[in-house]
Amino acid sequence: MFSSTSLKQSARTSVFCVVFLLFVSLVTQGECQTTSPPPPxxxxxxxNCDSCVPHAKCLWCFATNNCTEYPVTWLLPPASLCPLSQARWGVCWLNFEALIIALAVLSGTILVSIVICCCCCCCRNHSSRPDRDEERFxxxxxxxxxxxxxxxxxRKARHNEIRRKYGLMGDSDHPYSKFENE
Known part of the structure; x- marks a missing residue:
């Protein structure tokens, strides 16, 4: 039978061997590649639009039917380059105006939902606090x-003692009770 320490040691050794072989194979593959990628x-x-827009640095304009480099100095392409409704980037079926509107609506929705969640969490914490205060009160x-x-x-016991002491209780065996009955 194998002991647990020898099993652990053999497992460690096998993991080390697998990692080492993987490392060696990756290093040797990297050294074997001698072809350089084609120039961009x-x-x-x-x-055409389908061949232009998959490249992130390129922008297709339907107004001029040409592919130009995306102006990285501007967030949006200027109208002199291409009108937003005619510009395509990433996919041919979505123009820049629709993309901007969709992103604005999406980001607005996300911001509003975050604000609502924060308000709900704050209101829940404030509403639970009065419950604790009400319980304490x-x-x-x-x-x-x-x-x-x-x-x-x-107080009632003290008053009754004082009444008993001075005979003001309704007891009939008290010596002065006969004067009260007459």
Missing amino acids: LSCSAFK ARRREEIKQRSEQRKVE
Whole structure:
């Protein structure tokens, strides 16, 4: 039978061997490649929208039917280059105006939902706090009520003692009770 330490040690050894072989194979593959990638084509070489827009640096304009380099200095292509409704980037079926509107609506929706979630979380925390405060106040009211009842009972007992002492209770065996009955 194998002990657990020898199994752990053999598992570590096998993992190390697999990692080492993977590393060696990747390094040797990287060294074997001698062909360099083809030089990138300029955007003007593309003659239709489908071949132009897959390249991130290229912009297709339906107004002029040509592929130009996307002006990276501007966030949006200027109207002198191509009107937004005629410009395509990424996909041919979506123009820049629709893309901007869709992104604005999406980001606005996300922002509004985040604000609503934050408000709901804050309101939930504030609404749970009064419950705790109400419970604490209810407990304090109950304690005050119990102490008040206890003092009332003690006061009544003291008054009854004073009445008994001076014969003001309704007892008939008291010596002065006969004067009261007449």
